[in-house]
Structures are given as C-alpha cells and as structure tokens.
Amino acid sequence: MKPIIFTQAMIFDGTGRDLFPGEVRVEGNRIVTVAEGTEQLSRERAEIINCNGATLMPGLVESHGHLSWPSSVGRIFNGMMLPPEEHLLVTAHNARVTLEAGFTSVYSAGSLGARFEIALKKEIEGGYLPGPRLISSSLEQGPKDVLGVPPAEGNKHGRGVDGMRAYAAEMAELGVESIKLLLSGDDAFAPGASQNLTYTEEEVAAAANEAHARGLWLSGHAQSVESIKIGLRHGFRILYHCSHADEETLDLLEAKKNEIFIAPAVGLRYSRLHEAEAFGITREVAEKMGVFAEVERMQKLYPEMRKRGIRVLPGGDYGFPYNPVGRNARDLELFVKLFGYTPIETLVAATRLGGELMGMEVGLIKAGWLADVLLVEGDPTQEVQILQHRERLLKIMKNGQFVA
Numbered sequence: 037m038k039p040i041i042f043t044q045a046m047i048f049d050g051t052g053r054d055l056f057p058g059e060v061r062v063e064g065n066r067i068v069t070v071a072e073g074t075e076q077l078s079r080e081r082a083e084i085i086n087c088n089g090a091t092l093m094p095g096l097v098e099s100h101g102h103l104s105w106p107s108s109v110g111r112i113f114n115g116m117m118l119p120p121e122e123h124l125l126v127t128a129h130n131a132r133v134t135l136e137a138g139f140t141s142v143y144s145a146g147s148l149g150a151r152f153e154i155a156l157k158k159e160i161e162g163g164y165l166p167g168p169r170l171i172s173s174s175l176e177q178g179p180k181d182v183l184g185v186p187p188a189e190g191n192k193h194g195r196g197v198d199g200m201r202a203y204a205a206e207m208a209e210l211g212v213e214s215i216k217l218l219l220s221g222d223d224a225f226a227p228g229a230s231q232n233l234t235y236t237e238e239e240v241a242a243a244a245n246e247a248h249a250r251g252l253w254l255s256g257h258a259q260s261v262e263s264i265k266i267g268l269r270h271g272f273r274i275l276y277h278c279s280h281a282d283e284e285t286l287d288l289l290e291a292k293k294n295e296i297f298i299a300p301a302v303g304l305r306y307s308r309l310h311e312a313e314a315f316g317i318t319r320e321v322a323e324k325m326g327v328f329a330e331v332e333r334m335q336k337l338y339p340e341m342r343k344r345g346i347r348v349l350p351g352g353d354y355g356f357p358y359n360p361v362g363r364n365a366r367d368l369e370l371f372v373k374l375f376g377y378t379p380i381e382t383l384v385a386a387t388r389l390g391g392e393l394m395g396m397e398v399g400l401i402k403a404g405w406l407a408d409v410l411l412v413e414g415d416p417t418q419e420v421q422i423l424q425h426r427e428r429l430l431k432i433m434k435n436g437q438f439v440a
C-alpha cells in the first residue's frame with residue numbers, strides 16, 4: 037500500500053491543545069510524521085488527501101461497549117436475547133456500525149455470548165469483517181441469588197472463593213481479556229438495589245487475584261460506596277456508574293487516578309429519561325428505576341471528578357432499543373451538557389484517555405502511533421455534537437486503512 041499524506045488539515049492531536057494546521061503521513065498501519073504549520077512533507081510515492089481545512093483527529097474510543105446488545109441505529113430489537121446464530125451475526129453487524137460511527141476502539145463492558153467477542157475479534161483482526169479494535173469481555177457476571185441482580189448465566193462454578201477463582205480461570209482459558217463483575221446491584225434492577233453488594237469481598241478478591249495472575253483486566257458495575265471501594269482495593273481497571281460516590285470515595289479515586297478509569301455510562305440514563313416512552317419506560321417507570329435521582333447525582337459528582345483530574349471516559353451502554361449502537365458519540369455531547377466538560381476535554385477523554393484504557397498506541401495523532409484517524413467536516417473542538425452526524429465523518433481510518 038502507498039503511504040498516505042493528509043494535507044491542509046486542521047489537526048486535533050488528542051493531547052488537549054487547540055487545533056493546529058498541518059500534515060500527517062501514514063505508512064502501513066502507523067502514523068510516521070506529523071508536520072505543523074506550513075512545513076511540507078515529502079510527497080514521494082504517497083497518495084495525497086487534501087483535507088481542505090477539515091479536522092483530522094484520533095479515532096474515538098467507547099469505554100462501555102456492548103456489541104452484543106442487539107439494537108443499532110435503524111435496526112431496533114424489542115428484547116435483548118436472540119437465538120445464538122442470529123445473535124452472533126447481529127453482534128458482527130454492530131461492530132461495523134460502531135466503527136462507521138467513528139469509534140475505532142471499544143472496551144467491552146460485557147457480552148451476551150460467552151465466545152461472541154472472541155470469535156468476532158479474530159475475524160476483525162484477520163481483516164475478514166469490519167469492526168473496531170476490541171478488548172473482549174466475559175458475560176456480565178452477577179450471582180444468581182442476590183436481590184436486584186439479573187439472573188447470572190455462565191458461571192457453572194457457583195459462588196464462594198473456589199467458584200470465583202475457577203470462573204476467572206475458565207474465562208482466561210476461553211481467551212477473554214476483561215472480566216465484568218456486577219459489584220453492586222442497581223436501582224434500575226430493583227428499587228434500592230444499588231446499595232446491595234452482590235459478592236463478598238473474599239469472592240471478588242479470589243476472582244481478581246486469579247484474573248491478575250493470568251493477565252486479565254477487570255471491569256465493574258459499581259454504584260454504592262462500598263462496591264467502588266472493593267473495586268479499587270482489588271485492582272479493577274475500570275468502574276462504571278459510581279453514582280453514589282461520596283467525598284471520601286472521591287478522595288480514594290483521586291489517590292488512584294493514574295490506575296483507575298471511570299465511566300458513568302450516562303447515555304443510557306439520558307435515553308431512559310427522554311427517549312424511552314415508546315418502549316414502556318414512561319416518566320413514572322423511569323422514576324421507579326431511580327433514573328432521575330441517578331442523573332442528578334451524576335451531575336454533581338462528575339464535574340467534581342473532572343476537577344480532580346480523575347480519568348472519566350465517555351461510553352454509554354449503547355445497544356438497548358431506546359439507546360442503540362451507533363449513537364455512541366452522543367455521550368460526548370452529554371459530557372459537555374451535563375457535566376461541565378469543555379468540548380476539548382471531552383475529546384481528550386474519548387481519544388487519549390480512551391487509548392490509555394485500551395492499553396494500545398491509539399488515541400493520539402502522534403508519530404509512531406497506530407493510524408486510527410477521523411477526518412471530520414467542521415470543528416468538533418467547538419461543536420462536539422457534529423461527531424454524531426455520519427455525513428460529517430468524511431474519512432474513517434483504522435490501522436492505516438480506510439473503512440469508510
């Protein structure tokens with residue numbers, strides 16, 4: 037493949053600095069040179085892409101992905117489970133939809149099929165199916181016998197220290213990269229359930245130790261203070277929602293801000309409040325699910341996390357019928373609208389910080405980095421919502437290849 041030069045670009049490099057004019061050269065799957073200002077890169081052998089002042093930026097990272105949650109923009113399913121053959125194909129479709137929405141990386145927050153994401157990732161990496169880079173996850177795991185937690189599937193090992201250790205070992209052998217545990221319940225499952233711990237700390241420790249020993253990461257659904265503390269004590273990579281975090285918990289999160297990632301997954305909450313009536317989630321139902329109170333708590337909490345420099349990432353539980361896959365970029369707008377982030381801070385969270393979460397050289401326009409790049413018509417550092425408009429994404433490049 038010929039090297040590619042993006043010229044006449046306004047570059048958002050993901051670090052947080054303002055747009056600057058420049059050129060970028062891509063060879064193979066890497067960005068090899070970033071030139072600022074009027075410096076012209078060698079044109080030798082290269083294919084030239086004139087950006088005409090459009091914004092060149094890193095591909096976006098979804099921090100709470102569920103490619104197997106079936107609904108996507110333009111294709112709504114009224115439930116969550118499908119027959120396995122259909123379900124896997126729909127999951128593959130959702131991978132393409134996600135990529136074409138500008139998300140070149142996804143950290144999975146749980147799968148509905150034990151091996152869906154492992155199989156899918158192989159196809160994507162082999163170049164046989166389009167899709168984002170993926171950190172694959174286990175099933176979303178909560179125990180069977182706890183009030184306010186959806187019935188667990190897939191853990192045939194049962195509870196207790198031995199069961200949890202065996203479970204983590206099995207996940208490692210299957211080949212998943214991240215284990216998702218429901219550390220707390222959720223008010224959306226049953227009123228008040230967000231205060232329930234779903235596992236004992238010994239059980240979480242057993243799963244976490246086994247996971248760490250085998251090089252797996254852990255992600256946790258954690259609403260209550262105690263569940264967040266347990267996640268922090270046992271080296272979880274990312275904790276979701278955290279809406280009950282208090283002052284002391286914020287101090288703990290801040291003290292570990294170079295280790296932990298947080299994602300509110302506010303997209304789902306927002307859609308339950310404003311767009312889910314047709315699916316039976318009336319105001320009254322949303323009230324019962326605690327959504328109003330949760331968003332209110334989040335609107336106090338997340339500006340505080342922002343101030344403290346805690347790494348908070350967009351990623352919004354897309355895949356429900358009223359919150360379909362492909363709408364992922366709306367989370368960025370919600371960070372601005374609800375949490376007081378500037379567009380640039382939000383973009384940094386969705387790119388550089390997302391790259392840190394993935395543990396890959398993505399999320400920056402930087403020499404040596406992987407060539408995951410978007411060319412966007414307009415200036416998302418002024419109007420972050422333009423990323424939601426498919427027609428504004430003039431080019432999407434993943435791993436040095438144009439996908440759309």
Ligand SMILES: [Zn+2]
Binds near residue numbers: 100102145146301
């Ligand atoms: Zn989720």
